[in-house]
Amino acid sequence: MSTETIARRLVELCRQGKYEQAQEELYAEDAVSIEPEGLPPGALGSVKGLAAIREKGRQFNARVEAIHGNSVSDPLVAGDWFSVVMKLDATFKGMGRVNMQEICVYRVRGDKIVHEQFFYTPG
Template sequence: MNTQQVADRLVALCREGKYEQAQDELYAEDAVSLEMPGLPPGALGDAKGLDEIREKGRKWAQNIVEIHGGSVSDPVVADAWFSVAMAIDATYKDMGRMPVEEICVYRVRDGKIVHEQFFYSME
């Protein structure tokens, strides 16, 4: 798959809430996942390798009590990179209800996502 195809598939799966399927289908074994610097203690941080990314996703999902809404934008693609705006309004076990909006940036190599990085406000 080229970058546009990977981006379109990721968006489709995320809109359906199929995050684990997206990881299984679209991520390289050596992919990295980067969060914002300066996260508070106990927050889910960076992950290196598909197994760590899967575990990070599982921990995030297990912390959710209820999802009230969310959205995933269409991707913007440039060469081997694409970005997507995502939003979720959810109630978490450890934080209560908290809406989050972020820009997610991905790099594709050989038809697989090798890098994801999330940008969001921590105020």
């Protein structure tokens, strides 16, 4: 699969809220997930390996009380890299309602996503 094909499939699944399916279908077993520096204590940080990425997703979902809306931009593709803008309007346990916006950058190798990195201002 080309990087563009994988990018379009990731966007399709994320727009449907099928993040776990996207990980199972598109991610390599040794993929890494990188969060920005300066996260508050207890925040979900960077991890390595698909099992750790799945667990990170489960922990994130456990903190969500309600999702009010989400959007995912069309991908921008350059070689084996692509990026999307993701937005999430959600209510989190102990935090209230938050409008999150981030730039997500992915690297594809061997028909799988091997690297994801998120850019946002922690707060």
